[in-house]
Amino acid sequence: DTGVSQNPRHKITKRGQNVTFRCDPISEHNRLYWYRQTLGQGPEFLTYFQNEAQLEKSRLLSDRFSAERPKGSFSTLEIQRTEQGDSAMYLCATRTGFSYEQYFGPGTRLTVT
Amino acid sequence: AQSVTQPDIHITVSEGASLELRCNYSYGATPYLFWYVQSPGQGLQLLLKYFSGDTLVQGIKGFEAEFKRSQSSFNLRKPSVHWSDAAEYFCAVVPRLGAGSYQLTFGKGTKLSVIP
Numbered sequence: 001d002t003g004v005s006q007n008p009r010h011k012i013t014k015r016g017q018n019v020t021f022r023c024d025p026i027s028e029h030n031r032l033y034w035y036r037q038t039l040g041q042g043p044e045f046l047t048y049f050q051n052e053a054q055l056e057k058s059r060l061l062s063d064r065f066s067a068e069r070p071k072g073s074f075s076t077l078e079i080q081r082t083e084q085g086d087s088a089m090y091l092c093a094t095r096t097g098f099s100y101e102q103y104f105g106p107g108t109r110l111t112v113t
Numbered sequence: 114a115q116s117v118t119q120p121d122i123h124i125t126v127s128e129g130a131s132l133e134l135r136c137n138y139s140y141g142a143t144p145y146l147f148w149y150v151q152s153p154g155q156g157l158q159l160l161l162k163y164f165s166g167d168t169l170v171q172g173i174k175g176f177e178a179e180f181k182r183s184q185s186s187f188n189l190r191k192p193s194v195h196w197s198d199a200a201e202y203f204c205a206v207v208p209r210l211g212a213g214s215y216q217l218t219f220g221k222g223t224k225l226s227v228i229p
Contacts, residue, residue, distance in 0.1 A: 002156070002158070004156075006156075033214070033216060033217075035217075040221070040222075041221055041222070042117075042203050042205070042219030042220055042221050042222050043157070043203075043217070043219050044219070045214075045216040045217070045218070048214035048216060055214060056213060056214040056216070091156060091157070093157075093217075100145050100162075100164070100207050100215050101147065101159055101162055102159075102217060103159065104149075104156040104157040104158070105156050106155055106156040107155070107156045109154070
């Protein structure tokens with residue numbers, strides 16, 4: 001257990017529905033990342049927060065995706081109008097501002113039927 | 114183009130045998146280097162990291178990795194594999210130069226199977 005928690009761990013939804021995932025970081029970690037991992041691949045970067053500011057977004061993050069980090073604490077990732085191609089593991093990682101090593105949560109497995 | 118390559122998709126070793134997983138990177142300047150392990154359905158656990166200094170780094174669970182600048186490699190090793198080491202292993206880098214998010218870029222992973 002790294003101290004990063006994610007909820008839910010699993011989510012099954014029907015195509016077209018909206019889903020929201022939550023990440024709770026290690027308390028002193030002010031940097032937060034979202035990654036997406038599809039079967040047989042390494043995680044791919046989606047977006048980055050420094051405190052409450054979303055400073056970088058990947059081209060993978062289509063306009064159906066939105067992420068927030070109110071008050072620089074927990075973060076949410078929302079996917080609107082889900083598609084089957086959104087089925088993946090969504091991973092949250094956090095770090096301090098003093099090191100480059102990131103600590104990952106257990107992930108949320110999304111299945112879109 | 115900048116990339117991280119793990120040439121072996123799947124490796125099978127016998128319990129007690131030694132292990133080496135390969136990782137090569139292609140970056141203008143040596144990036145920060147990491148190895149992560151992922152058990153089925155789980156998140157990633159950091160095994161070890163290299164930022165600078167001694168090119169042989171020790172990690173958790175008995176793993177070590179050697180940085181070789183001339184070969185642009187950061188191979189992961191373990192002298193004697195245990196059945197519990199069966200998992201997927203990812204090499205990852207963070208570019209050293211420039212500002213930005215310092216996001217991780219991962220290789221595609223190597224799945225390790227251990228024969229009892």
